[in-house]
Amino acid sequence: QVQLVESGGGVVQPGGSLRLSCAASGFTFSSYGMHWVRQAPGKGLEWVAFIRYDGNNKYYADSVKGRFTISRDTSKNTLYLQMNSLRDEDTAVYYCAKGSSGTWGYFDYWGQGTLVTVSS
Amino acid sequence: DIQMTQSPSSLSASVGDRVTITCRASQGMSDYLAWYQQKPGKVPKLLIYAASTLQSGVPSRFSGSGSGTDFTLTISSLQPEDVATYYCQKYNSAPFTFGPGTKVDIK
Numbered sequence: 001q002v003q004l005v006e007s008g009g010g011v012v013q014p015g016g017s018l019r020l021s022c023a024a025s026g027f028t029f030s031s032y033g034m035h036w037v038r039q040a041p042g043k044g045l046e047w048v049a050f051i052r053y054d055g056n057n058k059y060y061a062d063s064v065k066g067r068f069t070i071s072r073d074t075s076k077n078t079l080y081l082q083m084n085s086l087r088d089e090d091t092a093v094y095y096c097a098k099g100s101s102g103t104w105g106y107f108d109y110w111g112q113g114t115l116v117t118v119s120s
Numbered sequence: 121d122i123q124m125t126q127s128p129s130s131l132s133a134s135v136g137d138r139v140t141i142t143c144r145a146s147q148g149m150s151d152y153l154a155w156y157q158q159k160p161g162k163v164p165k166l167l168i169y170a171a172s173t174l175q176s177g178v179p180s181r182f183s184g185s186g187s188g189t190d191f192t193l194t195i196s197s198l199q200p201e202d203v204a205t206y207y208c209q210k211y212n213s214a215p216f217t218f219g220p221g222t223k224v225d226i227k
Contacts, residue, residue: 035216037164045156045164045207047216059214095163106154106169106211113163 002026002109004096009114016086016118022079022096022111029077030054033099035107036070036081038092038116048094049081053102064090086118122147122210126219132227139195141222143208148188152212155184155193158221159204167206168193200226 008020022034036048049070050059058070069082079096093115097107123146133139143153151171156164166175168184171191181196195202203226208219 037218044205044221045158045209045218047209047218050214050216061215100169104152104211104213106166106209107156107164107216108166108169108175110163110165 002098004098004109004111006094006096006111006114009094009116011117011119012086013120014087014118017082017084018086018116020081020083020094020096020114020116022081024077024079024096024098027098029072030074031102033102033105034070034072034079035097035099036068036079037095037097037107037110038090039095039113040089040092043092046092050099051079057103083116086116088118090116091118092116121215122149122217124208124210124217124219126206126208126222128222129220130223130225132225133198134227135198135200137198139198139202139224141193141206141208141224143186143191143193143219145189145191145210149210149212151187152210153184153186153191154209154211155182156207156209156218157202157204158207164207169211195224198224198226 051070067085093113095113098109099105153171155168158164172184205221
């Protein structure tokens with residue numbers, strides 16, 4: 001069965017960096033687009049970033065463009081989110097989600113999430 | 121970018137009631153619309169995609185309709201386990217915007 005397991009969350013000071021990982025299993029990782037979605041405490045869902053199945057196209061929410069980088073390692077079946085210049089408003093649970101196709105698609109499986117807290 | 125709105129923002133209904141949630145897109149987007157359910161403290165779960173296609177395993181009391189700019193999620197007979205926040209989302213292109221959510225609870 002499809003499994004997505006995020007890791008790498010924690011407490012970081014404003015201006016700091018963090019790298020999140022999402023280990024995928026139960027499906028052919030190299031065939032599907034992957035996403036990061038976040039949810040600030042008590043707030044709704046915010047899409048953060050998308051990477052196409054082949055890694056050749058990446059898209060970002062305006063709120064993280066230029067600060068966050070999405071990437072994937074097919075040999076390790078792992079999705080990453082490198083987060084730099086972190087701000088208080090980046091505090092959230094970060095979920096990785098599997099796309100339903102290699103390119104655009106709905107989000108058919110979600111991980112359990114990892115909490116990122118930006119605080120001094 | 122296409123903006124997504126939902127109404128109402130919250131509702132309270134009795135067990136067995138028919139519940140309808142509306143999602144509106146600022147521009148037409150065919151039927152590239154998904155609905156997700158997030159129970160308190162849990163991970164979001166896909167309910168419906170392509171505006172009206174029920175994801176495998178989702179109870180048949182859930183249904184979706186609409187195309188273009190106006191979409192609806194209906195729960196035909198509300199059950200206690202349906203207490204959750206429901207989000208619509210566009211997925212025809214980036215950004216993959218979510219609606220603000222509709223919180224459903226039992227009266």
